[in-house]
Amino acid sequence: ARALGAGFRRRFLRIGLPLARPAIMAGTAIVMMETVNDFGAVDYFGVQTLTTGIFTVWLEAGNAGGAAQISCVILGMILLLVVLERASRRRMRFHRMSRTDHRIERVTLTGAVGWMTSIACALPFLAGFAFPVAVLGNHALSSAEGWLAPGLGEALANTFLVCGAAAVVTVTASLFLVYGTRLSGREGPRMLLPATTIGYAAPGAVLALGLLVPLAAFDNALADGILGMTGWDPGLLLTGGVVALVYAYSVRFFAIGQGAADAAVARVAPSLPMAARTLGQSAGGTLIRVYLPLIRGSEATALLLVFVDAVKELPATLLLRPFNFDTLATRAYEQASLEKIAQAAPSAILVILVSLTAVALLARQMMSTR
Known part of the structure; x- marks a missing residue:
């Protein structure tokens, strides 16, 4: 394009922007999904959204059916978003012209343009992180009462408990699922594998509502059965504890573990597990002795990502937590x-x-693998 006389602006509009379209659309979809999932900020500022409507209709009006209808509307919106994005691309394909990465030519900006660019790049960090953290830090340091509150340490311990358990369950289950799919060699399980990631697109409140209703019914039936056979009432074993919460976290963030496991397992040369099987290793032995040493870095990264996302998850935690059980969020x-x-x-x-x-820790892990 430069050889044909195209200037910087024309190259950007005709080449750079169309090539960046998949990333832009994917980023836009993620931002919209995260915005729909948000509950704490919109509820604090009194903004009525579909997510806050689920809490209002269910918890205040006691109308589980109405909350389910709102959840279906949200899921329909997300599905429509994905379909429209796919339809807009139609048969367009995007390819790399080279297998090697070329260093991007650095452009030096001076004067007013340089200052404006620096401010534009610093503004998201300042407005989205530095300023809010400074305000929170001022409030936190102004009084020691908040740090000495009796429930703070318990909330911290609960956060590590449920989020750590959810991270381990998610990463382990996703690895077994990906490995089993690869081991079977069938096209059916591989085609169904992306369906396991739908939980990441669903808002936490929608997911919690969809899980709580069947889990509560099963929990009550299980408790009644045990009571009828033994005369002992065990209570609600799933929804009365943290099991339902860990399960919801695992479903919500399964896409992270599945994506990391799928990419890591795919990078292992097929000759390595084939050699292990030839030497008499079982499928489980091949996973432990061949795959795990090669993919442990990717699995550790997925573990940290799931943990961080679970720490920040608020809507599902509010709906599924046991009584008198608080997390930091x-x-x-x-x-x-x-x-x-x-x-x-x-x-x-x-x-x-x-x-x-x-x-x-994640950044350190990524730097060590380079």
Whole structure:
């Protein structure tokens, strides 16, 4: 294009922008899905959305059917978004012209353009992270009462418990599923594998509602059966504890574990597991002795990503948590709802610190694999 006389603006509009379209559309879809999933911010500012409508109709009006109808509307919107994006691309295909990565030519910006570009790049960080953290830090350090609150340590322990369990369950289950699909060699399971990632597109409130209704029915039937056979009432074994919450986290973030496991397993040369099987290793032995040492970096990355996302998950936690069970996210939300910003700040700061620690470990893992 440059050899044909196209300037910078024309090259960007005719070549760069169309080539970036898949990434732009994917990013837009993710932002829209995360916006639909958000509950804490819109509820705090009093903005009525479909997600807040689920809580209002279900918890305040006691209308589970109406909440389910709203959930179906949200799922329909997400499905329509995906279909429209696919239809807009129609038969367009995007290819790389070379297998090697070329260093992008660096353009030096000076004067007013350079300053404006620097401000534009720094603005998302300043407005989206630095300024809010500074405000929260000011509230958190202004009083020691929030840090000495009796429920803060318990909320921190609960967060590590359920989020850590969900991360382990998600990564383990996704690895077994991907490995089993690859081992079977059949096209049917491989075609159905992407369906396991639909939970990531569904908002947490929708997912919690869809899981709670059947789990509660099964839980009640199980408790009645045990009571009838033994005379002992076990209570609600699934929805009365953290099992339902861990299950919801696993379904919600299964796409992360499945994507990491699928990419990692695909990078293993087929000759390695074939050699192991030739030497008498079973399928399980091949997974443990061949695959795990080669993919443990990717699995550790997926473990951290699932953990960080689970720490921040609020809607599903509010709906599925047991009584008197708080995580850092729910504690910060409850205190903020009562306009107790100083008491909410320590929980919010701890959420940020836990997430940043996991991200730092993730960055270290990525640097070590280069």
